[in-house]
Amino acid sequence: MTGREYAIIQLLNNVNGAPLTSAQLSAELNVSPKTIRNDIKAINLKLKPYAIQIQSIRGKGFFLEPHNKEGLRKYFLEDTEKKHPIIPTTSKERVNFLxxxxxxxxDYIKIEDLHTEVFVSRSTLQIDLKSVRQILKKYNLFIEHKPHYGIKIVGKETSIRFCISEYIFNQKPLPLEKQQLNILPSSDLKIIRDSILKNLRKYKIIISDISLHNLLTHIAIAYKRISEDAHVHLEKNDFYQIKDEKEYRVAKEILFEIKEKLGVDFPQNEIVYLSIHLKGTTLVSSIRDNNDMHRFIDSEVYLLAKEMVQRIDNHYGMKLAGDKELLMNLSLHLKPAINRYRYQMNIRNPMLEDIKLNFPLSFAAATTGAEVIYDQFNFRVNEDEVGYIALHLETAQEKSKNTSIKRKRCLIVCASGLGSAQLLLHKVENEFRDRVNVIGTTEYYNLANYSLEDIDFIISTVPIERSLSIPVIYVSTILGHSDISVIEKILDHQTANLEKYIFREYTFLNRDFETPEAVIQFLTNQLIINNQADAGYTQSVLERERQAPTSFGNLVALPHPMQAGTTATILSILTLNKPIEWGGKQVQLVILLNVDKSKKEDLSSLFHLLVQLVDNKHVVFELLSCHTYDQFREKIRIS
Structure with missing residues (x-):
């Protein structure tokens, strides 16, 4: 059973018998509908002995019909991964495997051994290894070939560990609480985790659950690499700069405990390296009193934050430059972020796709702000970091709407750190201002130490296993539309009318293009030809796309320029006969957002409506079925 076949079964099983079309399944798995249909034929042959079949209804799609539900649970959902190792079948799967x-x-691995494991020809294996080399090159790593021995990765040890942690994060698109590290036995991981928590509490250091997971991953990788006699080499300056810091003492005690229990010796360089990781986490309290936070912020980072917000205001008119809390929180985030990039340390943002989908305006503004970091430090932050900056911007916008009204008392339990916890806090207070007073936030692992005596209920982004005396409402970190409806069925939002931004001359249906660049070139050229934009407009949209792809899932992309550049606000629309790959996702509906450069419009309502539109799979498929401008406009009107 291949990984993709397993995923198809999981998708069909998760919708409890409801049909899914091949187009919907292909959008989820980034393959063509034809490939999905072929996979289903193969699945049915494999599942036939267990009285399980995927049936199809003409015009509606495929659904799972298990005559033997126990067979489905036992033979597929539990035993497939455990008893039958998944053999990589696609080039992408083989590249990840290699x-x-x-x-x-x-040690060296012989090509012959790899050949027998992936079941492909030698020439195909060489093509896949070429792709592996391209990935490794991004980390300044290379594949060394030694006759009669085989191949292995060579390069700086810090780069190898960075690549390993990136690989682990990228291959685990699961909620944090469900993730498992396969580097070490679970018993060893528990010892490492307990040692981290014990010393963080001892030194009164508060970090997010994600930062805790990052530290656990780092130490597990270090443990495994040291066991194989692979050590990091750091400059002497790194040691002298950090040996008197609190983080060095914490790292030393953590690794000493692990040494005592697991028997692996961590040299001084490893202690320094862990200290640097600790300094790259958010070391601030989740208490809402910000009076003591100023001592964590240096003037250089504060000026950087001010310039970022000023540039965002200039481009998007958000009027955030006077928000001292935003500047402080952004500075607190930027200080360890810059440190991470200086030492090539990665950060994972498990909310990235939700942020891009739910807060496209804030994400676009954060991308603009991140340009200031490049101007000053000559390195570009990745999408994960931009996503966290976007959370701070969204928080500031939500806070500006908020008013102080007596509300019920609740506690937020959030696994994703101060930025997302504060965003969730302001979201809840703003949307339920007449009912809710959020008295604080806490990480899941600290909940046991929190008094619930004066709290009416909890809003949590992670499952709480123990029984509590007060109600718990579970939501996503982003607090999307479906989560809000759990707390309140209907909300009042600013209204906008998408129809007034849609024009016949800028709507193109059922077209054929092969690449995102070709689509952007076509749409922007129409604006330039009609004197709605100048000749440099195409390059502005392409440059924004290079910084962070604007594909948001559900077959939709929302490209836009680096800054406003048209004579009016227009939505340029294009639908494709066949989906194309766009930033790692399949895209068939493209909405180019063109903003009037002559006036600072409040775009939040427009972005909100676009998010509602593209977040609804049914509406997207309805729009893709339109063949005329009038049909498309009518679908927009009634959606």
């Missing part, structure tokens, strides 16, 4: 094999082995 990358993992090479990263987690310090």
């Amino acid at each position: 990358l993992e094999k090479l990263l987690f082995n310090s």
